Amino acid sequence: MKLTIKLTNFRLHKKLVEKLSVPIPTTDFEIGGNLEIERFESHTPGWACNGQPDEIGFTVNKPVQLYSIGLFGSCISSSVTYYQVEIDVREEKTGRLLGSQSGNYECSGAGPYMVVFRNPITLAPKTTYVITARVKGPDSYKGIKGRQCVETKLLNGKKLRVEFSNVYGTKNTTFKWGQIPMLVFS
Template identity: 30%
Template sequence: MSINRFQRIEASWGYSGTPDRIKFTVDAPIFVLGFGLYGSMNDSAEYGVTIEIINFGSGQILAHRETSFMADGTPRIFRVMFKEPVEIASGLTYIASAKLKGAESHYGTKGLRRIVRQLAQHRVVYPQAVGQTQPSHSSSASLPEITTALLWKTAKYLK
């Protein structure tokens, strides 16, 4: 399941070398599998990316991955996954962080602050951006999507 917070896609997001970071909480335990990120506006382009999940309260980095992905010039979302699922507990606050290096890209606007997945009764809340100089916040950014799995569904596959 992917949770996308933006209602519109625009072009011309530049990268300053600092990560886009957004705080989130969930009301049911989940696993975060990775993030969806926007890519290049025109031609194919490769992006270097560092993704992290951080416990906001303790500052502990729960997952970290440095990798790259190829974008094809379309406004679609490109998934970058952690090597292992990251367990997210309900009621705690976490930071999703993505630092990209590459050409200007598409970005999302009209971001939602609260997202409810009715089918699973699952909610993710994006209260605000944190600790960055990149102008990421709940209404616009280049980090549109968190790819998740509900804990009970994923647990079957981990045994």
């Protein structure tokens, strides 16, 4: 059994792709494993998108690739809004940058809208990674009732477990609330 998904499931717009010059397939493409990990049970209005860093740490129990990160959209307007976004993914211990993406993103409503990496980021088990997101734009929704551990079954029958952790010194996003509601793995 193969999981095939259309690009539209990523909620990306053609304009976004053109602005970022991200190579995107023009037809269906295969993702081998779980597509989306959502870390919040609910969301509510009221998150300031003023460019301050939102950070979350996480580990995985299987080797996987990180394709994209979802961010919440506007809680002020249901029409199209725009955000300036900078995302970095680093190894916590070494600080080594594994991938980054930045640009202007378009979002309709709450989102999440997806920030797709030009190249997937390969992750190893038992290593802590830190996602840092700097988002500028209208206030957004925020996740609440965050789950510290999310498990799902991959297509090969194995369980993928993603464990989230707070980043020391961060005053914004934690595993319980904030931004960065979704990760897309393969």
